[in-house]
Amino acid sequence: MDIALGAAVRVRRRTIGLSQEALAEQCGVSFQQIQKYENGANRISFSRLVQIARALQCRVVDLMDVLDSPDREPSGEMAVLGRVRTPGALELLAAYERLPPDARSSLVNFLKSITPAPATEVA
Numbered sequence: 001m002d003i004a005l006g007a008a009v010r011v012r013r014r015t016i017g018l019s020q021e022a023l024a025e026q027c028g029v030s031f032q033q034i035q036k037y038e039n040g041a042n043r044i045s046f047s048r049l050v051q052i053a054r055a056l057q058c059r060v061v062d063l064m065d066v067l068d069s070p071d072r073e074p075s076g077e078m079a080v081l082g083r084v085r086t087p088g089a090l091e092l093l094a095a096y097e098r099l100p101p102d103a104r105s106s107l108v109n110f111l112k113s114i115t116p117a118p119a120t121e122v123a
Helices: 002-015 020-027 031-039 047-054 060-067 075-084 089-098 102-113
Strands: none
Touching: 002 060, 002 089, 020 031, 020 047, 047 060
């Protein structure tokens, strides 16, 4: 859960174009501490989460939505947040969003052609 919450903080921070340093300054911590929060290495206290949400111009619940899904498999949103933590993923997504639809389709087809097929589970 710490990893998922940290990933949600990272996604929101990068979405609004805020650096780790700027977020750290607004929260009164070091940028290394923000890195630890975002990686799930350190747990975010509720009071710190409130500060972070204010700095990220969102509600606490917006950051915690990924954790509040008892009726759903945790693998869905948390898996996506895990993938977003991959170095370069957010930059790739931002560039992808700027592409016209035909270029998006071509890119997806190209990536599928050079990527190994996922391993299938044996029952």
